[in-house]
Amino acid sequence: MSIQNILDIAKSSLIAQRLALEVTSENVTNVNTPGYSRQTTTLTTSITTMESGFAMGTGVKVSDIQRAYDDFLQSQLSKENTNSGFGSAVLSSMEQVEQLFNDLTTDGLGQAMQDFFDAWQDLTANPQGQPERQAVLSMGQQLVDQFQRINSYLNDVKTQANKSLEGLTSDINDMSGQIASLNEQIQQIEIQGGNANELRDQRDLVVRELSAEVGITYIENGDGTLSVSLTLGQPLVIGNQSATLSLEQDVTNSGFYKIMATSPGGTTAVDISTIVGGPDNTQGEMGGTLQVRDTLVNGFLSDLDELAYTLANEVNSIHETSYGLDGVTGRDFFTVPSAMDGYSGLGGISLAVTTTSEVAAADSDPLVNGTGNNNSATAIADIYDTVLSTSGGNMTLEGFFNSLVGKVGVAVQDATRRADQSDGILQQLDNLRESNSGVSLDEELANLVKYQKAYEGAAKLINVGTEMMDTILGLIN
């Protein structure tokens, strides 16, 4: 055996321990880096050689630097991020909607409706009274205002959802681009051997972020690149190329955006509006936003329209056969709806009567048969208690409004439950990921001491080797 071997073995140890220390320090410094997975150095013995009839080792080598990574957790996290993205997008819009229907603590549409019919009740007691007639007009206007206020806010929520598609698509483009460029770097590094641990961590993080915006599936290829596509098919990233999403106004959907995609490496954009949100728009922030814009709010709007439409038609049908104080009949109280769709909004419901004498409380000409006739006022006031046929079954106007409030409540409750649930699961998964991949400072400090001592030992070996060498060389003198 030669002294040279001792020095060689010591050298291999110095290199290996130094590498391990580097990895440890990388871990320590990245303790709080989002998405970072702790790395471990795998040390193995070098090849053995036969020496003086014995099999002797030749030192230590670093066989691998591995990151603690759980593929299953990553896919779970992506999936749950998708749910959470959907939940929070729907929840924030639904909470805005709920404020509009909060008749429990403030006076809203329900109260306005009640006030309107109460004003008619008051008119039955004094059909000629100017103050009573004025109250009917004012309460009618207030009712119209409430309808239009809620309608315009609901449309605002839709517009806002539509507007947020701009940020969403540009985020998705950005992240797809990042994945594509990370794909390229990872491929280039790993072709030379070794693992591109940090880059993979970054890519995993971007994938998780992307999955919060849209529902995605991904698969890792043999060359280390990741192919990403929407759950319903459209590819987003292939190798080092990414898709580009863009927005176009859709004239068939009130000028709202439709979402176009140019496939990776492609040149023509296709309409992916129906698939980008996942099945029935249930995935990711994109799905949530589209569902708010195209389904949820429309449901409330159509109920509101129906309420306004039914109310106006019922009041008009009595009012137009009744007589104003001026003896004129055939007037409508509200503008006649041309269609139910959009009637609760601007250009829809409004007062058709303007002066107090046009308010019709009598079912016969008051100029001939007396102005004390209150029969029509009674009939109109009674509409509030009348069970009418509606899309939700037979109910009163008040019942219909209350069930609309209930619907909104259920939608918010549902969204809250969904968001809370996926937040809880995400926390669990994050904990698991942290437990698996997170850096423990105690652990790393212990490792630090371990590798430092080994490094000192190896240095001591070189010292000893040098002395032995000196001894031998001294013999020559």
Next chain:
Amino acid sequence: MRVTQNTTANLVTNNLQTIRKRTEELQQQASTGYKVTMASDDPVTAQQILHMKSLMASGDQYARNISNGIAWLTMSEGAMSELGNVITRAKELTVAMSSETNNDSSRQAAVNEFEELKAQVITLGNTQLNGKYIFGGFKNDTPPFDSSGNFLGTDDAISVEVDHGSFVQMNYSGGELIRGTGGGTDIIATLDNIIAALNSNDTSGVEAELSNLDDALGQVLATRTDLGARLTHLNSANTMIDNMNLSLTKITSDKQDADMIQVISDLSKQQTAYEAAVAAAAKISQISLLDYLS
């Protein structure tokens, strides 16, 4: 399970967040006094609360209608009672004038008084409430009786709703009450007949009208009885609304109001939990291997 510093930190943050969230809910309940402030707190209860609120508001409206009705009927009652007095006086006078012993001057005095009584009947027929002639039917903004007692009003019923679908007529037709339209006794005509008979010194003619005066008195009394029944109806409807509103208020309160004792004690529990969590977090993160490495 491997535990790192970040696991502990996350745990602490999440727990504190949970406690904070719960505390905020309780604080909202404590400050508003309601446990249901949003439809999403409990959609089913929220609908019920809204429905009960609307029932209470309707009740308030019916109470207003009832008080209008009571005002009309009380006014009518006063007028009818006075009308009874007038007829009774007319009867006394008629009895006195039925004897042959009266001379011209006493007859003339009687004629004057009958004229006076007729004018009084017309005035009573033109009784007003808030500028409305209550016996005029639908034509209630002009006097229903002219100076000679012709009825110019209508016989229409003016009704108010006192409960869901339940109406009470709050007026009486002056035509039916005083002119006997629809088969009753015509009080004005009876008085006119007496005056005519007195003027022509027709004692038997005067006497013949006595039965009509009796009928007239009966007519007024019958109407007053009917009025009393209507008033009872209105009062009982009013009591019912009061009772219903009382129980509705109670039910709504049960459904909507927060149990303050519960809320406050829960709040202090959360407070304790929060302090404990903070203290524990501070203790755990104090020590690390770093403290022992030189």
